[in-house]
Amino acid sequence: MDLILRGAALADGRCDQDIGIAGERIVAVEPHLAATGAREIDVRGSLVSAPFVDAHFHMDATLSLGLPRLNRSGTLLEGIALWGELKPLLTVEAVAERALAYCDWAVAKGLLAIRSHVDVCDPRLIAVEALLEVKRRVKPYLDLQLVAFPQDGYLRAPGAAAQLKRALDLGVEVVGGIPHFERTMAEGASSVRALCEIAARRGLRVDMHCDESDDPLSRHVETLAAETMRLGLHGRVTGSHLTSMHSMDNYYASKLLDLMAEARLNVVANPLINITLQGRQDTYPKRRGMTRVKEQMARGLTVAFGHDCVMDPWYSLGSGDMLEVAQMGLHVGQLTSLDEIAACFRAVTDNAAAILGLDAYGVAPGCYADLVVLQASDPIEAIRLRPARLHVIRRGQVIAETPPATAKLSLPGRPATTDFRHTPAP
Numbered sequence: 001m002d003l004i005l006r007g008a009a010l011a012d013g014r015c016d017q018d019i020g021i022a023g024e025r026i027v028a029v030e031p032h033l034a035a036t037g038a039r040e041i042d043v044r045g046s047l048v049s050a051p052f053v054d055a056h057f058h059m060d061a062t063l064s065l066g067l068p069r070l071n072r073s074g075t076l077l078e079g080i081a082l083w084g085e086l087k088p089l090l091t092v093e094a095v096a097e098r099a100l101a102y103c104d105w106a107v108a109k110g111l112l113a114i115r116s117h118v119d120v121c122d123p124r125l126i127a128v129e130a131l132l133e134v135k136r137r138v139k140p141y142l143d144l145q146l147v148a149f150p151q152d153g154y155l156r157a158p159g160a161a162a163q164l165k166r167a168l169d170l171g172v173e174v175v176g177g178i179p180h181f182e183r184t185m186a187e188g189a190s191s192v193r194a195l196c197e198i199a200a201r202r203g204l205r206v207d208m209h210c211d212e213s214d215d216p217l218s219r220h221v222e223t224l225a226a227e228t229m230r231l232g233l234h235g236r237v238t239g240s241h242l243t244s245m246h247s248m249d250n251y252y253a254s255k256l257l258d259l260m261a262e263a264r265l266n267v268v269a270n271p272l273i274n275i276t277l278q279g280r281q282d283t284y285p286k287r288r289g290m291t292r293v294k295e296q297m298a299r300g301l302t303v304a305f306g307h308d309c310v311m312d313p314w315y316s317l318g319s320g321d322m323l324e325v326a327q328m329g330l331h332v333g334q335l336t337s338l339d340e341i342a343a344c345f346r347a348v349t350d351n352a353a354a355i356l357g358l359d360a361y362g363v364a365p366g367c368y369a370d371l372v373v374l375q376a377s378d379p380i381e382a383i384r385l386r387p388a389r390l391h392v393i394r395r396g397q398v399i400a401e402t403p404p405a406t407a408k409l410s411l412p413g414r415p416a417t418t419d420f421r422h423t424p425a426p
């Protein structure tokens with residue numbers, strides 16, 4: 001075998017597993033694997049997971065913080081206006097360079113698949129051109145999936161409909177939308193219908209920014225679920241944000257959750273961004289503004305957490321660390337039972353991979369040898385510590401390494417070092 005990881009702890013609770021890799025694939029996962037590897041890595045006591053997956057990001061805007069100015073109100077709407085000021089100033093080279101820099105961060109954090117929305121409301125389609133090139137360049141180490149996103153409204157922005165089609169023709173692979181930003185509720189619903197029909201005709205997935213609003217009457221998710229069923233798109237449609245669900249009447253929400261389950265609608269919550277953007281017009285009590293993750297998970301919906309933004313017009317922080325995203329989702333959603341914490345880890349790994357439709361993802365024979373070795377013993381400890389990504393492996397090759405974090409101590413009668421794990425590795 002080409003590479004063997006010895007003594008891995010897996011996210012499903014199995015311990016002391018050897019992972020054998022030949023070429024680009026995992027060929028064995030078992031205790032005490034008899035084979036020898038051209039290279040062997042001792043990972044005893046460390047969690048080895050399939051890589052992190054970000055189901056919702058904006059790579060065309062990332063690392064543009066401060067260009068051409070900062071968001072003073074901190075609201076979604078000023079962010080959209082600010083991005084509108086920056087758009088005419090974009091160049092293919094600058095967008096690509098910032099995106100590639102972000103991909104470097106992502107790889108270092110074990111984040112090896114990203115679904116990025118790309119704004120198609122610029123008639124030059126600068127961001128589309130740049131991100132298609134970035135997608136091609138990063139393919140050996142990161143899966144970049146692009147969504148044609150009409151940021152200024154599919155019906156509201158002149159030319160958006162034609163530009164969205166052009167972006168799909170150029171190779172953008174998912175249909176986006178933003179019904180709550182259309183001029184009226186009726187136009188929002190029309191946009192959902194038209195966009196789902198485009199996806200059905202072309203055999204594409206759908207991922208809409210949907211009801212990213214504090215308005216409890218923003219109910220486009222209902223239309224999204226209904227159109228999913230009408231067009232037979234079950235399981236291929238994602239509602240991103242869905243923050244209005246946080247403000248909805250409980251009776252209506254219970255009916256809506258059933259409809260979403262019937263449509264097998266996927267959900268992406270973006271906890272870092274929505275805890276800062278939502279509830280801005282509230283005094284007190286102030287709404288948290290994340291969608292009803294606990295209830296969606298309980299209905300069996302596939303729910304992922306997305307990063308959404310890193311250092312852009314909407315959010316000035318972030319580093320590509322999906323464990324930071326999971327940790328915020330856990331807090332905002334009060335997902336504190338052991339099962340719920342484990343579900344938060346799946347929200348940035350397995351569930352996100354399912355939403356993207358990634359091929360051969362996982363830690364099992366036959367899967368791609370895409371893995372991250374964490375300085376933590378299990379998923380709960382990973383979220384608690386957001387630890388070093390000791391080794392990041394893509395298609396059987398180690399592509400990033402970070403030394404373990406340990407503190408040196410000078411305390412009488414105590415060990416000389418500590419690494420913050422509850423049970424340090426042997």
Ligand SMILES: [Zn+2]
Nearest residue numbers: 058117209308
């Ligand atoms: Zn977004």
